[in-house]
Amino acid sequence: MDRDDDKKMMVRIAGGDKKAFEELYESTSKQVFYYLQRLMQSREGAEDVLIEVYAQVWQNAGNFRGQSRAKTWIFGIARNLALNELRKGGKRTVQCLPETLGCDRNSQAVDAFERGLHIQKALSALSLKHREIIDLVFFHDMIYSEIADLLDISENTVKTRIFYAKSALEEQLRKMENKRR
């Protein structure tokens, strides 16, 4: 869906079209829920917030101006609500990590899986700011302008933050390596 389609859909929703709302939910909720789970590090917390997110989408669809994609706009609502919940000290559990390797079990695949696991453990120890930007780039495949819109920062800050996050990740990986020795 491009921005025009997004805008049309939001117009329908603003006009009370429940079918359009359901279509939007079907096409975006999975990614929004993944984003919330990663941000909040809690499935239960993410579930509560997801419901609130879409209730707000319904209420505020008329405010969507089409300056960003609908997905980015919804991520913005999700982010605000999740951060509010985290500030209140909402539910938080241990970060989930991939457990299965899939069917490819040769030694290279095992090494890559373990390396990935290691990186994800280090990522989960980073600050929310750093963890989030890496997630947005590599998990949600967002481009810099979308991330800038979502986080309300400039594209240059996005680029800088990615490199700071990477440095923090390297530092965390070093710490974990030292502990293992």
Added chain:
Amino acid sequence: MNTEKHNWKAMIPLYLNGQLSGDLEKAFESQLDQDKELGRELQEFDDIKKSYSGMVSCLSDPPEHAFEKIMDSINRQDEKVTAKSPLFSIHALVRKCRGAYESFHLAWAVASVQMAIIIVLVFTQIPDRGFKTLNGPDKASLSANGTMINVVFDDRATEGEIRALLTLSGAIIIGGPLENGLYILKIDEGKTVDTVLEHLKNAPQVRLAQKRF
């Protein structure tokens, strides 16, 4: 030089995600052949990207009942608004209209209809609703010198008719209406009280007209 290096580095995530345009991608690959540090950074970012490959398997999809819960929440919210505000139906109407207004063609159609209504109202005589916005009592005026007349207008007389009558008669309101509906008029200079009184008494909008002493 450093800025150029920084720019190439900033492109790494976009390159890995396949988000660079064709030309830029070629230029980036050509730079990659010459710049070992860029290659090392690329490898590190690639490791990070690959670490997400199994991530979806450990995250849950939205629960099946989530959409129902959302609709329940929305309906509850609507009910609350209905209970709180008698204007809810107006809110709902505005919500419907707001959606409709977003349509370019419909917005023009509505604007045209509004314009037509305005033109009709401007060029046809708007019925006088009989609002009385004539002057209230003014103590200074009441004590003014000159000949004055007490008048009671007919209840059915409109403000427009009264104003027209007073202009033709050569009188202005300087006080009223009092509780009994009495207005006090002052006669323009150059008019005689008898002429004005006669004019007023003959007018169907006047129930009583007499000289004020």
